[in-house]
Amino acid sequence: MFFACDHSCARCILSVVTASSFQIDIPQALLARACAGDLGAFEQIYRRFERPVYTLAVRLLGDAEGARDVLHDAMLKVFQRINTFRGESPFWGWLRQIALNEALMRLRQHDRAESSDEMDAVVDEGSGPWGHADAGTLERALARLPAQTRSVLWLYHVEGYSHPEIADLVGKSVSFSKSQVARGTQRLREIIDSPAGPVSCLIAIAN
Amino acid sequence: MSDRNRQLNLAEALRALPLQSPDRSAWPELAARLSRESELENRESKRSERIRRFVIPAALAAALAGVFLVAYRHHDSRFPISGSSTATISAPAASSNTNSAKVDNVHNSASHLEQLVALQQRSQALESWLRKTGGTAAPLQGQDLAAATEIENLIGLVDVELSAPREMPDADLWQRRVALLEDLSALRYSNYQLAAGGRVATASLTD
Numbered sequence: 001m002f003f004a005c006d007h008s009c010a011r012c013i014l015s016v017v018t019a020s021s022f023q024i025d026i027p028q029a030l031l032a033r034a035c036a037g038d039l040g041a042f043e044q045i046y047r048r049f050e051r052p053v054y055t056l057a058v059r060l061l062g063d064a065e066g067a068r069d070v071l072h073d074a075m076l077k078v079f080q081r082i083n084t085f086r087g088e089s090p091f092w093g094w095l096r097q098i099a100l101n102e103a104l105m106r107l108r109q110h111d112r113a114e115s116s117d118e119m120d121a122v123v124d125e126g127s128g129p130w131g132h133a134d135a136g137t138l139e140r141a142l143a144r145l146p147a148q149t150r151s152v153l154w155l156y157h158v159e160g161y162s163h164p165e166i167a168d169l170v171g172k173s174v175s176f177s178k179s180q181v182a183r184g185t186q187r188l189r190e191i192i193d194s195p196a197g198p199v200s201c202l203i204a205i206a207n
Numbered sequence: 208m209s210d211r212n213r214q215l216n217l218a219e220a221l222r223a224l225p226l227q228s229p230d231r232s233a234w235p236e237l238a239a240r241l242s243r244e245s246e247l248e249n250r251e252s253k254r255s256e257r258i259r260r261f262v263i264p265a266a267l268a269a270a271l272a273g274v275f276l277v278a279y280r281h282h283d284s285r286f287p288i289s290g291s292s293t294a295t296i297s298a299p300a301a302s303s304n305t306n307s308a309k310v311d312n313v314h315n316s317a318s319h320l321e322q323l324v325a326l327q328q329r330s331q332a333l334e335s336w337l338r339k340t341g342g343t344a345a346p347l348q349g350q351d352l353a354a355a356t357e358i359e360n361l362i363g364l365v366d367v368e369l370s371a372p373r374e375m376p377d378a379d380l381w382q383r384r385v386a387l388l389e390d391l392s393a394l395r396y397s398n399y400q401l402a403a404g405g406r407v408a409t410a411s412l413t414d
Binding site for chain 2: 019039043047050052055071076128130133135139142154157188
């Protein structure tokens with residue numbers, strides 16, 4: 001679980017505010033039943049994590065059908081391997097890792113030949129338009145980003161992964177992760193701020 | 208506004224996006240798959256238990272029977288056959304009782320069971336008759352002796368096959384055993400009549 005530490009470091013503050021939707025506590029008794037192969041317990045766990053897993057997959061893949069496949073395959077792996085869960089970390093973290101690996105694997109399989117060139121992280125001191133944009137506008141803008149850029153942005157901002165962790169997950173460098181966050185942030189700003197609204201994404205074309 | 212604050216704002220905006228749900232739940236497919244796997248696991252576990260409890264001892268018994276058969280054949284090549292033929296047959300007689308018990312446990316088909324029981328009873332009756340007449344019949348000689356030896360060897364082979372583990376007792380094997388015993392009885396019967404000085408044999412072949 002994430003809690004703010006006494007010295008209020010930036011990482012701790014970030015952790016508190018970036019609480020993942022996966023952070024769901026599962027009762028020990030329910031886990032024990034699932035480990036014993038109880039189908040009812042599996043269903044309860046599935047119901048609790050269905051939306052977080054599906055949302056993560058949709059954000060990374062940008063494809064509803066592919067995201068449903070990830071949901072199915074990830075949950076199947078969770079139930080097949082639940083006996084290997086040692087309880088040393090929260091169950092939700094273990095489940096999220098399985099779901100994330102599944103989504104990233106699919107993302108690599110459907111690599112859309114995006115440019116992986118790195119750019120310096122642009123520091124933009126101005127506040128973003130997302131503060132006043134509605135959810136629909138932000139979602140449409142997000143959907144227009146290239147899958148890789150959107151994935152890195154999502155893992156960094158929403159799931160709270162650090163740049164080194166993201167670099168490990170996607171098999172790229174730390175500077176790549178940083179540049180994708182900067183690029184994605186900039187593009188989101190441009191898309192939302194454009195007079196026509198979030199109608200197209202020029203990143204992929206430009207690359 | 209600092210870069211960290213700007214990022215937090217974007218993170219908050221992204222996290223505020225509603226969670227998404229798949230257009231149809233993946234649970235029914237998962238439940239079906241997990242049930243199938245559980246069923247297979249149970250079947251595999253029962254199979255392992257059966258192997259541990261029955262097949263391994265049965266295989267050991269079959270191996271011992273094979274060793275016994277080889278030892279007998281070796282012994283048979285050095286000594287006259289009279290007196291030893293009944294020993295060859297008496298061992299299968301014991302196994303036929305054991306197999307009869309197994310048949311009762313395994314089979315549901317009444318007619319098949321009846322057929323098997325009839326064959327086993329016939330087999331026992333023939334063995335019993337051969338044991339009774341073994342001491343009084345004239346020793347076989349020449350072609351009769353060779354034929355009797357050959358038949359006894361074939362009966363031994365059938366017994367080895369009968370002692371092999373299988374789901375259902377093989378009626379064809381029992382049929383073959385009875386046919387061989389009948390052949391052997393026919394050979395012995397003529398010699399029994401000769402030894403009895405032409406008197407009609409009193410021992411019944413079917414009792």
